[in-house]
Amino acid sequence: MSARHLLASPGGIAAPAGDEFQAPGTEIFEWGPLWDGAPSWVTKPTLIAALSVIIVVGFFWAAFNKPKLVPRGVQNIGELGYLFVRDQVARPMIGKDSDRWMPFLLSTFFFILVINWMGVVPVMQLPIASHIAFPIVLAIVVYVMMWFLSIKSQGFVGWFKNMLFPPGLPKPLYVLYAPIELLSVIILRPFTHSVRLFANMFAGHLLLAFFATVAWWFLFEKLTPLGAGLGVLGFVMTIVMTAFEMFVQALQAFIFAMLAASYIGGALHPDH
């Protein structure tokens, strides 16, 4: 396995070491095949995705394989996670029959949490949600589920009637309300759902790479009395932003799961 496509993206290596400081651009997201002759889809992002699946499955396997009435060890943490998703995500959004959706919501939340946190784990350091393909697939799953559940529980006509013409509005307002609602629910929903996760990870990774590059350039590559202060600032900001990124990554996983739950809840109970 060549380390070239595992530790640094080819764009970063190939960049000419000029005298001018160059901020990292989108090339830090471009990863080639892991080794020469590998299939083109065997890249670092897919490797991290597979690893994340193994981590999530392994964690819950260890936690709930032999559950005990009085939890010990890792089962405690697993139950904490389960309770968090159930009480903060599923129950407020779906309501009484929320427990049926817990398997989906729990695995969605923890999978996204792990792939996001991979962005700050040393050596990995790539939130794979910064490739739009991963969030889009997750959002499409939720979107298809929303269509299926809506038609199943309200009927196709009933669903659109509930969505576009909810009772209780003054008549002329429907002219304004119906097109906006149609646009936001049918067209924009999967788009914003996936782009929110993608753009947060993309921007966060770019920001971290920028401050780290500033620190490296001004402290090691071109150390000058005037530039040293800037380098130290970049170094401190890298650490601060890493902490902030961890918070944002957890928040985005939470928001993705919460929106998924709210779409499912809206499909099942059109009242709220």
Place this chain on the structure above:
Amino acid sequence: MGTLAEVSGNLGSIAYGLAAIGPGIGVGIIFGQGVQAIARQPELTNVIRTNMLLGFALTEALALIGFVVPFVHS
């Protein structure tokens, strides 16, 4: 007639600055009102926080679209 005004450099950064104004105001309103609501009804903190984050996510989407579009068109 010569050019009256010209913008050079990366237009994407200007576009993002403009795109961030609205969501910036919106996020400020959401969290300001949310904190006020929690201060008035501390026992409803969980409900308010959930709705606050939901509104935050919906508002923030606009700024993020503004952030992504320059990369799409570059």
